Amino acid sequence: MDNLAFESGHDHQHCIDQALQQARQICRERQQRLTPIRELVLKLIWQSHRPIGAYELLPALAEAGFNSAPPTVYRALEFLQEQGLVHRIASLNAFVGCPHPEQAHQGCFLICRQCHSTSELDAGPVHATLEQSARAVGFTIEQETVEVIGLCPNCQAGESIDG
Amino acid sequence: MDNLAFESGHDHQHCIDQALQQARQICRERQQRLTPIRELVLKLIWQSHRPIGAYELLPALAEAGFNSAPPTVYRALEFLQEQGLVHRIASLNAFVGCPHPEQAHQGCFLICRQCHSTSELDAGPVHATLEQSARAVGFTIEQETVEVIGLCPNCQAGESIDG
DNA sequence: AGCAATAAGTTATACTATAACAGAATAGCC
DNA sequence: GGCTATTCTGTTATAGTATAACTTATTGCT
Numbered sequence: 253m254d255n256l257a258f259e260s261g262h263d264h265q266h267c268i269d270q271a272l273q274q275a276r277q278i279c280r281e282r283q284q285r286l287t288p289i290r291e292l293v294l295k296l297i298w299q300s301h302r303p304i305g306a307y308e309l310l311p312a313l314a315e316a317g318f319n320s321a322p323p324t325v326y327r328a329l330e331f332l333q334e335q336g337l338v339h340r341i342a343s344l345n346a347f348v349g350c351p352h353p354e355q356a357h358q359g360c361f362l363i364c365r366q367c368h369s370t371s372e373l374d375a376g377p378v379h380a381t382l383e384q385s386a387r388a389v390g391f392t393i394e395q396e397t398v399e400v401i402g403l404c405p406n407c408q409a410g411e412s413i414d415g
Numbered sequence: 416m417d418n419l420a421f422e423s424g425h426d427h428q429h430c431i432d433q434a435l436q437q438a439r440q441i442c443r444e445r446q447q448r449l450t451p452i453r454e455l456v457l458k459l460i461w462q463s464h465r466p467i468g469a470y471e472l473l474p475a476l477a478e479a480g481f482n483s484a485p486p487t488v489y490r491a492l493e494f495l496q497e498q499g500l501v502h503r504i505a506s507l508n509a510f511v512g513c514p515h516p517e518q519a520h521q522g523c524f525l526i527c528r529q530c531h532s533t534s535e536l537d538a539g540p541v542h543a544t545l546e547q548s549a550r551a552v553g554f555t556i557e558q559e560t561v562e563v564i565g566l567c568p569n570c571q572a573g574e575s576i577d578g
Numbered sequence: 579a580g581c582a583a584t585a586a587g588t589t590a591t592a593c594t595a596t597a598a599c600a601g602a603a604t605a606g607c608c
Numbered sequence: 609g610g611c612t613a614t615t616c617t618g619t620t621a622t623a624g625t626a627t628a629a630c631t632t633a634t635t636g637c638t
């Protein structure tokens with residue numbers, strides 16, 4: 253699955269469908285249960301390429317007839333994170349769908365401060381750099397949080413027009 | 416100031432003294448007011464090389480005779496962050512002293528999951544890598560959050576002994 | 579069907595952070 | 609030295625994020 257986060261004209265329904273289909277397959281293969289709540293939470297997260305807060309998901313859960321107390325959504329999010337289907341963005345306290353969930357990995361995110369679109373990059377290059385710095389001081393890396401705030405191409409264009 | 420976070424035998428009082436002295440000088444130069452509360456908060460943060468939560472600072476503020484409601488400490492933290500004297504670690508909701516506050520910069524942190532010691536690296540190499548990846552997709556970087564969890568040299572030694 | 583394991587419902591609460599306004603201290607000016 | 613504008617601190621209240629603990633329901637397996 254390509255990452256289309258910054259391509260404004262893309263067919264986003266396709267992103268959603270593909271993410272859900274992939275999630276179903278992954279969970280089937282791993283014999284994990286993608287229950288209705290979990291699938292709904294994943295779908296809600298995939299409504300956009302923007303990280304979404306846990307509490308923003310609750311109303312939709314309520315509308316769908318589920319319990320909408322915080323633990324419900326946090327449990328679903330925990331499961332989805334464990335399966336690598338969503339990432340948590342620590343600097344925003346929010347969650348975003350992972351476009352490459354088939355293999356466990358650390359994310360490296362470009363987050364637009366204006367439209368909040370978030371693109372997940374290949375973490376490889378940054379990881380290599382970090383690994384080198386870490387080795388120099390004898391530190392063993394286990395987990396990386398790399399979150400970059402800035403302006404996406406679309407919003408740069410907008411700013412140059414609007415002033 | 417060198418970063419001694421992972422050197423267990425170092426004279427930490429020296430770190431504290433130096434950080435405070437440097438802070439006083441920086442604030443004097445910039446005509447910013449390092450008030451008693453702000454200085455105390457900075458000193459408390461520098462009691463260790465571990466990130467500390469805002470609420471953990473409140474009791475010490477109370478003991479020192481200051482108001483110890485959350486806004487007090489958050490205001491001090493805001494000021495210290497603006498002056499580059501402390502960094503916030505988003506993945507931990509905690510704050511750590513900056514060993515190189517003289518020039519504004521983004522941090523790049525190695526955080527030990529066991530002893531919580533945190534070392535701030537030169538963010539240059541990671542920034543260069545990120546900059547390259549970002550340019551490739553037309554993204555303009557404004558702010559970077561790079562926080563690495565793992566095991567520091569000391570705790571690696573400990574783990575290999577203890578099992 | 580019965581049992582064990584997992585998931586979801588429910589209530590309560592912990593932790594993190596900020597809004598809003600009142601009072602005190604400080605700096606600069608005359 | 610007092611005046612005034614500004615900045616800082618005190619105080620109360622509340623918003624936002626996340627989890628503990630226990631109960632009930634569902635699922636998977638035999």
